[in-house]
Amino acid sequence: MTVRVRIAPSPTGNLHIGTARTAVFNWLFARHHGGQFILRVEDTDLERSRPEYTENILAGFRWLGLNWDEGPFFQSQRLDMYKEAVEKLLEQGLAYRCYTTSEELETLRERQKARNEAPRYDNRHRNLTPEQEAAFKAEGRSCVIRFKIADEREIVWNDLVRGTMTWRGSDLGGDMVIARASEAGIGQPLYNFVVVIDDIDMLITHVIRGEDHIANTAKQILLYEALGAKIPEFAHTPLILNMEGRKLSKRDGVTSISDFQKMGFTAEGLVNYMTLLGWSPPDSTEEIFTLETAAKNFGFERVNKAGAKFDWAKLDWLNSQYLHSMPTDKLTDSIIPFWEEAGFTFAGGRERSWLEQLVTLISQSLTRLVDAVAMSQPFFTETVEFSEEGREQLQKEGSVVALEAILTALSSQPELTEAAAQEIIKQVVKEQKLKKGIVMRSLRAALTGDVHGPDLIQSWLLLNQINLDKTRLNQAIAAAN
Numbered sequence: 473m474t475v476r477v478r479i480a481p482s483p484t485g486n487l488h489i490g491t492a493r494t495a496v497f498n499w500l501f502a503r504h505h506g507g508q509f510i511l512r513v514e515d516t517d518l519e520r521s522r523p524e525y526t527e528n529i530l531a532g533f534r535w536l537g538l539n540w541d542e543g544p545f546f547q548s549q550r551l552d553m554y555k556e557a558v559e560k561l562l563e564q565g566l567a568y569r570c571y572t573t574s575e576e577l578e579t580l581r582e583r584q585k586a587r588n589e590a591p592r593y594d595n596r597h598r599n600l601t602p603e604q605e606a607a608f609k610a611e612g613r614s615c616v617i618r619f620k621i622a623d624e625r626e627i628v629w630n631d632l633v634r635g636t637m638t639w640r641g642s643d644l645g646g647d648m649v650i651a652r653a654s655e656a657g658i659g660q661p662l663y664n665f666v667v668v669i670d671d672i673d674m675l676i677t678h679v680i681r682g683e684d685h686i687a688n689t690a691k692q693i694l695l696y697e698a699l700g701a702k703i704p705e706f707a708h709t710p711l712i713l714n715m716e717g718r719k720l721s722k723r724d725g726v727t728s729i730s731d732f733q734k735m736g737f738t739a740e741g742l743v744n745y746m747t748l749l750g751w752s753p754p755d756s757t758e759e760i761f762t763l764e765t766a767a768k769n770f771g772f773e774r775v776n777k778a779g780a781k782f783d784w785a786k787l788d789w790l791n792s793q794y795l796h797s798m799p800t801d802k803l804t805d806s807i808i809p810f811w812e813e814a815g816f817t818f819a820g821g822r823e824r825s826w827l828e829q830l831v832t833l834i835s836q837s838l839t840r841l842v843d844a845v846a847m848s849q850p851f852f853t854e855t856v857e858f859s860e861e862g863r864e865q866l867q868k869e870g871s872v873v874a875l876e877a878i879l880t881a882l883s884s885q886p887e888l889t890e891a892a893a894q895e896i897i898k899q900v901v902k903e904q905k906l907k908k909g910i911v912m913r914s915l916r917a918a919l920t921g922d923v924h925g926p927d928l929i930q931s932w933l934l935l936n937q938i939n940l941d942k943t944r945l946n947q948a949i950a951a952a953n
Contacts, residue, residue: 475507476677479533479540480667482514483525486728487532489782490682490712490720493746496763497709497775498680499538500747503767510674511543516666518548532729536743537763545674547666554661557669557699558617558651566698567650569615570597571608593618593646617651617658619665619695627690632678632707632772639690648691664688668695676704683708707772710750713779720782736810736840738798741791749780760793788839795838804831807844814845816852821938830934833926847926851934855947856921865923866952870906871914875952877904878915879945888936893929918948 479495481487502509511533515521530544547554561567572593581591598620600608608615625641652659661669667688671679679689686708696703712720726732732742740762747766748759752774795803804827811818818827834847850856858866865871877900885892897915901908913923919935935941 473677475502475505476510476675477502477507477680478510478512478671478674478676479538480512480514480670481529482517483522483529484517484520485525486730487529489727489729489732489746491529492532492536492538492729493712493749494681494709495533495538496536496743496746497707497751497770500763500767500770501678501680501707501772502541503764504770507677508541509538510545510676511540512545512670512674513543513547514663514667515546515548516551516660516663518660521548528728528730532733535733535739536729537739538743542674545670547670550666550670550673551661553673554666554669555651555658558658558661558665561619561650561698562617564698567617567619568598568600568647569605570618570647570649571600571605571613571615572597573613591645595620595647598647614653614659616649616653618647619650619698620647621691621694625694627693629689629693629703629706632705633710633775634683634708634777637686637689639687641694644687644691650695664691665695668692668699668701671704672696672699672701678705678707680707680709682711684711707775710776710779712749713781715781715783717779717781719779724782734842736842736844737787737791738794738806738841741794742787744794745787745790748786749782751775760790792839795841796836798835800828800832800835803835804828806841807831810842810845811848811852816845816848822852826934826937829930833930833934837926850920850925850931851938854940854943856919856944858917858948858951859922861924862917862920862922863951865913865917866948868910868914870904870910871917872949872952873904874900874906874911874914875918875945875949878911879942879949882942882945888933888941890929890933893932914948919944 477498479498481491499509584591621641621644623642627639629637631637650665651661689706714720714724753769881896897911900911916928917923
C-alpha cells in the first residue's frame with residue numbers, strides 16, 4: 473500500500489500555525505513511508521474564502537519547505553461530484569430531504585435547553601411521505617439534505633495517537649446535514665460530506681489532523697460505510713496550547729505563518745520547532761534537526777496525547793541556533809529585506825562585501841532576523857542617537873580628551889587596520905594617562921551612541937570604511953561640550 477496523506481486548509485484566513493503543524497506531521501509521515509503528500513484547498517465556504525488567503529497558504533507551505541506531490545485541488549471545482557454523491561445517498565434511502573424551518577429548529581433547541589438536554593435534531597422529517605413533501609414544497613419551504621444516523625450504532629476505530637476510540641450514534645446530534653438548503657434542488661454540500669468524497673476520490677490512506685476533529689471522524693466513518701468505501705486510518709494530534717493551557721488563539725499574539733516570517737523567524741527554525749510541538753525524537757536530547765532527518769524517525773508512537781504548549785523562549789532559542797550557524801552569504805540575503813523594510817539604504821560604500829562584514833559582526837547576537845535592524849542602526853545613519861548611558865559616558869572625566877586624541881591619531885593613519893586601531897587605543901591610554909576602560913567605552917559611545925554593542929574594533933573598522941568614524945567622533949565631542 474502506498475501511503476497517501478493530505479493537508480486541507482480553508483482559505484478563510486492566513487495559514488495558521490496549527491494548520492502548518494498538522495501539515496508538518498502529514499509531510500513527515502508521507503516521507504517516512506515513501507508516500508504522497510497531497511494539498512487540497514477546502515474553499516466551499518464561498519462567502520469567506522478569499523484568493524489572497526489561498527496565496528498566503530500556498531506561499532507559507534513553500535516557505536516552510538513542505539513541498540506537495542499532488543495539487544492544489546480546489547473543492548469549489550468539484551461540486552458536481554459532491555452533488556452526484558448526495559443523489560446516490562438519496563436514491564439508496566440513506567439520506568433524505570428535511571424541510572424543518574429555522575424557527576422550528578430554534579423552538580426545538582429551546583425545549584431541549586429547558587430540559588437540560590444536549591442539542592440535537594429529532595429526525596422529524598426522516599420518513600416523510602410524498603404527500604407531506606409536496607405540502608412543504610407548496611408552502612415554499614426549501615430543504616436541506618440530511619444523512620441518517622442510527623442512535624443505537626456504535627462507531628469504533630483505532631486511532632494511531634489515542635488508541636481505541638468509541639462513539640455512539642446517539643451522541644452525534646441526530647441526522648447530519650450534508651447539503652445546504654436550496655429551492656432548485658441540492659444546495660451547497662457541507663464539510664463533513666465533501667471531505668469524505670475527496671478522501672475517497674484521492675485514495676487517502678491516512679487522515680492526520682487535530683483532535684478537535686474527533687467528533688467529525690465518527691460521523692465521517694458512517695459516510696465512508698454508506699458510500700461503500702474503504703475507511704482510512706486516523707491519527708488525531710494534540711492541539712497547540714498557550715502557556716496557560718488554553719488553545720492558542722489570536723489573543724496570544726501572532727498565529728499566522730506569514731507573521732512569524734515578518735517577525736524574523738527562519739523557515740528552518742520554525743518548522744523544527746513545530747515538529748517538536750507534540751512529537752519527540754527517539755533521542756530526547758536531539759532538538760535541532762532538518763525535516764528530512766525528522767522524517768526518518770517519525771512515527772505516531774512518539775506523538776503525545778496531551779496538548780503541546782507553545783513556548784516562545786524555546787522557539788527563539790532554536791531560531792538563534794539556525795542564525796548562528798547560517799553561512800554569511802545566506803544570512804546576509806535573509807537580513808537585507810529587513811534592512812530595506814526599515815528604510816536603510818546601501819549607498820556610500822555599503823557594498824555587498826561590507827554588508828557581509830556587518831552581518832559577521834552581529835550574527836552571533838541575533839535571535840530573530842529582525843534584531844539585525846536595531847543592531848545595525850548605527851551603521852546606516854549619518855548621525856547616531858545617544859542612549860542615556862552613552863551620554864553619561866561622554867560626560868565622564870577624560871572622555872573628550874580620549875576622543876580628541878583618537879581623532880589626532882587617525883589623521884596620521886593612512887589606512888585603519890585592526891592592528892592600527894589597537895595601537896591607537898594603546899597610544900591614547902599611555903600618552904593621555906587614561907584607563908583603558910574610559911578610552912574604550914568613550915570610543916564606543918561616540919561611534920555607536922551606546923556603551924553596549926558588538927565588537928568595538930570591528931565596528932570601528934566598518935565605520936571607517938564608509939568614512940563615518942571621524943564624523944562620529946567630532947559629533948560626540950560637540951555633544952559632550
